[in-house]
Amino acid sequence: MNELFAVDSSIVAATLVILLSLSVVTWTIALFKLWRQVQDKKLNRAFHDKFWGARDWREGEEIATQGFGDVAKLAQAGFAEINVLSSTSQDLLHSGAPQDVLERLLRQQMENIKRYHERGLAELATIGSTAPFVGLFGTVWGIMHALQNIGQSGAASLDVVAGPIGEALIATAIGIATALPAVLSYNYFLRNLKLRTTELENFTHDFMRLATKQDVRGAQHGGQ
Numbered sequence: 001m002n003e004l005f006a007v008d009s010s011i012v013a014a015t016l017v018i019l020l021s022l023s024v025v026t027w028t029i030a031l032f033k034l035w036r037q038v039q040d041k042k043l044n045r046a047f048h049d050k051f052w053g054a055r056d057w058r059e060g061e062e063i064a065t066q067g068f069g070d071v072a073k074l075a076q077a078g079f080a081e082i083n084v085l086s087s088t089s090q091d092l093l094h095s096g097a098p099q100d101v102l103e104r105l106l107r108q109q110m111e112n113i114k115r116y117h118e119r120g121l122a123e124l125a126t127i128g129s130t131a132p133f134v135g136l137f138g139t140v141w142g143i144m145h146a147l148q149n150i151g152q153s154g155a156a157s158l159d160v161v162a163g164p165i166g167e168a169l170i171a172t173a174i175g176i177a178t179a180l181p182a183v184l185s186y187n188y189f190l191r192n193l194k195l196r197t198t199e200l201e202n203f204t205h206d207f208m209r210l211a212t213k214q215d216v217r218g219a220q221h222g223g224q
Helices: 010-051 057-066 070-086 098-117 121-153 158-213 216-222
Strands: none
Touching: 010 057, 010 070, 010 121, 010 158, 057 070, 070 098, 070 158, 098 158, 121 158
16 A cells, blocks of 8 residues: 555645545445345335235324335325325315325325435446546646656656656556446446336335225225
């Protein structure tokens, strides 16, 4: 590690520090999102099993209230909206056809869940697209610095030129090594987000189907 930063130019050394910091950020985001993904899958799977195994609408509401995970949050928002629609007092926010109001609320909740899981993706995309250029900047600056030193010394033999230029090229290599995990992680989690969205959309459709059978406004008492 000491040899890695043993370069003549302070700019190149600073570039290497920046790239290594970006690499740490990339792996921190990737590992956290991967851990969160595993946990969410377990929670969603457990909630699906309990909710669709409920005997009636009322039991499904109780399961949703006690549930955890993205799908449980969506169900909780749906039941909460149904309870509001079932009440006698209404406002402009809940005016209109009950099915349309409920579907709008579920869509809004689904978008909130998506925005939550989008956290970190912008950072990964930024690191993946900029790290090679940061490394290239360090390389160009290092080569300029090396050529200036060579010109001042008056020596231009291969062994004199190869050492400084080789040190400068390290910045490009580290830049590529930093960008690659960021790009792969971004593509992986973006695809996973699309799968999450599909799962939420399917649950929204099924929930709306059940709520319609309960007549929405009377759903609060439909399972009693």
